[in-house]
Amino acid sequence: MPNQQGKLYVVATPIGNLADFSIRAIETLQQVDLICAEDTRHARTLLQQHGITTHCIALHQHNEQQTADRLVQKIKQGASLAIISDAGTPLISDPGMPLVALAQAEDIIVSPIPGACALIAALSASGLAVTRFSFFGFLPRTSSARISLFKQQKNNTETWVFYESCHRIYACLQDLASVLAPEHEIAIAREITKLHETIIKTSIKDILILFAQDSNMQRGELVVMISGSQIEKKPDVLTEQQLKTLKILLTECSIKTAVKLATEITGVRKKLMYQTALELSAMQK
Numbered sequence: 001m002p003n004q005q006g007k008l009y010v011v012a013t014p015i016g017n018l019a020d021f022s023i024r025a026i027e028t029l030q031q032v033d034l035i036c037a038e039d040t041r042h043a044r045t046l047l048q049q050h051g052i053t054t055h056c057i058a059l060h061q062h063n064e065q066q067t068a069d070r071l072v073q074k075i076k077q078g079a080s081l082a083i084i085s086d087a088g089t090p091l092i093s094d095p096g097m098p099l100v101a102l103a104q105a106e107d108i109i110v111s112p113i114p115g116a117c118a119l120i121a122a123l124s125a126s127g128l129a130v131t132r133f134s135f136f137g138f139l140p141r142t143s144s145a146r147i148s149l150f151k152q153q154k155n156n157t158e159t160w161v162f163y164e165s166c167h168r169i170y171a172c173l174q175d176l177a178s179v180l181a182p183e184h185e186i187a188i189a190r191e192i193t194k195l196h197e198t199i200i201k202t203s204i205k206d207i208l209i210l211f212a213q214d215s216n217m218q219r220g221e222l223v224v225m226i227s228g229s230q231i232e233k234k235p236d237v238l239t240e241q242q243l244k245t246l247k248i249l250l251t252e253c254s255i256k257t258a259v260k261l262a263t264e265i266t267g268v269r270k271k272l273m274y275q276t277a278l279e280l281s282a283m284q285k
Contacts, residue, residue: 006079006108007108010083010100011083012025012089013116015087015116026050029084030050030053035054035081036057036096036099037057040058043086054082059071064099071099075108121192125199126201127201132228133161133225134156134158134161135161139164154180161225161226166219170212184227186207186227190219192223238273259277
């Protein structure tokens with residue numbers, strides 16, 4: 001690979017539709033010296049379809065810690081390597097992090113070859129706010145651990161996203177319903193880019209009904225997206241009634257006492273009540 005020896009490439013592969021394999025990704029995999037794949041059997045099928053004959057070795061969660069150092073040594077000796085996962089962008093809830101981290105630590109150039117990613121694809125078509133979002137990968141397997149996470153995120157104002165398996169999705173949705181309000185907005189993307197692609201945005205209450213009635217919804221790969229919490233912003237000015245209460249108290253009490261009583265009576269923030277009291281006092285002078 002001219003002028004590109006001694007690099008590590010992080011190569012995205014299709015998540016369903018094989019046409020979502022970029023020309024650059026194919027060319028890179030054809031020209032590197034070695035491909036590190038999450039599952040070599042799965043990878044071989046994809047590589048053969050595109051005439052890629054590059055030698056392929058396994059790099060998965062059970063061997064990546066031990067293998068990373070050896071692979072970095074190969075790169076330092078001039079070899080070019082590529083990482084691919086079973087589907088989508090490597091490292092996004094997939095293996096590869098130890099190798100990439102070690103390569104960075106050794107000042108090796110790590111070059112991403114972008115492409116499909118279930119997380120981003122799902123968000124782009126969800127209809128939920130995506131300016132800011134939190135991603136949690138795959139959730140814990142136990143109900144108690146999931147509920148604990150949901151309680152922590154209950155007041156998260158960002159959209160939050162996670163992956164879930166078809167075997168646990170219904171139990172996961174039930175746990176979610178035990179924490180969030182029935183009308184809380186949710187979107188689920190299933191089998192993205194595949195034949196039975198389904199993307200639904202609705203309430204938690206309605207999604208539970210849908211999954212209970214349609215067993216097909218509990219099949220395939222799923223991305224779950226939860227709308228951020230809508231926390232009401234407290235007003236920066238007093239209402240007419242609140243202002244009247246404060247004025248009456250100011251005629252009978254000191255500013256400090258009037259503010260304390262008005263705050264207790266109205267529930268308005270003390271800072272806002274105090275600032276208003278000072279403004280009223282200044283106007284009377």
